[in-house]
Amino acid sequence: AQSVTQPDIHITVSEGASLELRCNYSYGATPYLFWYVQSPGQGLQLLLKYFSGDTLVQGIKGFEAEFKRSQSSFNLRKPSVHWSDAAEYFCAVSPGDKLSFGAGTTVTVRA
Amino acid sequence: EAGVAQSPRYKIIEKRQSVAFWCNPISGHATLYWYQQILGQGPKLLIQFQNNGVVDDSQLPKDRFSAERLKGVDSTLKIQPAKLEDSAVYLCASSLGGGSSNEQFFGPGTRLTVL
Numbered sequence: 001a002q003s004v005t006q007p008d009i010h011i012t013v014s015e016g017a018s019l020e021l022r023c024n025y026s027y028g029a030t031p032y033l034f035w036y037v038q039s040p041g042q043g044l045q046l047l048l049k050y051f052s053g054d055t056l057v058q059g060i061k062g063f064e065a066e067f068k069r070s071q072s073s074f075n076l077r078k079p080s081v082h083w084s085d086a087a088e089y090f091c092a093v094s095p096g097d098k099l100s101f102g103a104g105t106t107v108t109v110r111a
Numbered sequence: 112e113a114g115v116a117q118s119p120r121y122k123i124i125e126k127r128q129s130v131a132f133w134c135n136p137i138s139g140h141a142t143l144y145w146y147q148q149i150l151g152q153g154p155k156l157l158i159q160f161q162n163n164g165v166v167d168d169s170q171l172p173k174d175r176f177s178a179e180r181l182k183g184v185d186s187t188l189k190i191q192p193a194k195l196e197d198s199a200v201y202l203c204a205s206s207l208g209g210g211s212s213n214e215q216f217f218g219p220g221t222r223l224t225v226l
């Protein structure tokens with residue numbers, strides 16, 4: 001069965017600093033890969049997705065993610081964090097039509 | 112375009128009571144999902160509908176949970192009787208169709224507390 005690991009439960013970053021969130025997956029083939037963001041009291045919003053092709057994927061809100069097959073990873077990055085980026089971030093995989101989510105990483109942004 | 116609507120937003124009940132959640136998907140979306148998100152965990156799929164038929168309910172605890180999607184639009188998720196471990200956020204999502212190429216749009220969720 002597929003699984004998703006987000007090693008960092010909580011990350012604190014200063015406003016304007018760069019951010020990288022880690023995601024590792026376990027699956028026999030390359031699944032579809034996603035990053036979602038959940039702000040307090042809100043539903044999940046899709047940041048970006050990878051299906052195939054270019055391994056560097058651009059998303060909304062200035063986020064990007066890089067798929068590395070050799071490391072079974074799909075890490076999310078943002079060069080300069082804004083206070084509004086404080087939220088919980090979920091990596092998800094889908095070998096078919098079902099989403100399997102990681103446990104999430106909470107990002108705190110300090111002024 | 113209106114998003115996925117859910118109600119109520121919050122619910123507090125005693126264990127062994129019953130509770131129902133309602134979801135109105137985005138107009139035209141054939142596929143509807145219910146997820147359970149326990150604190151500190153990612154969402155877990157409970158049930159998936161395609162129009163008014165069930166595609167996958169393998170993770171739904173059928174002894175206490177039930178869901179329906181009459182007329183292929185709105186959906187309700189019911190818990191009867193509730194247990195303490197059912198405390199969670201229940202998320203509804205919809206998409207144009209099944210398959211991961213179709214983006215799932217999520218509602219704000221219903222936070223259930225079972226005392």
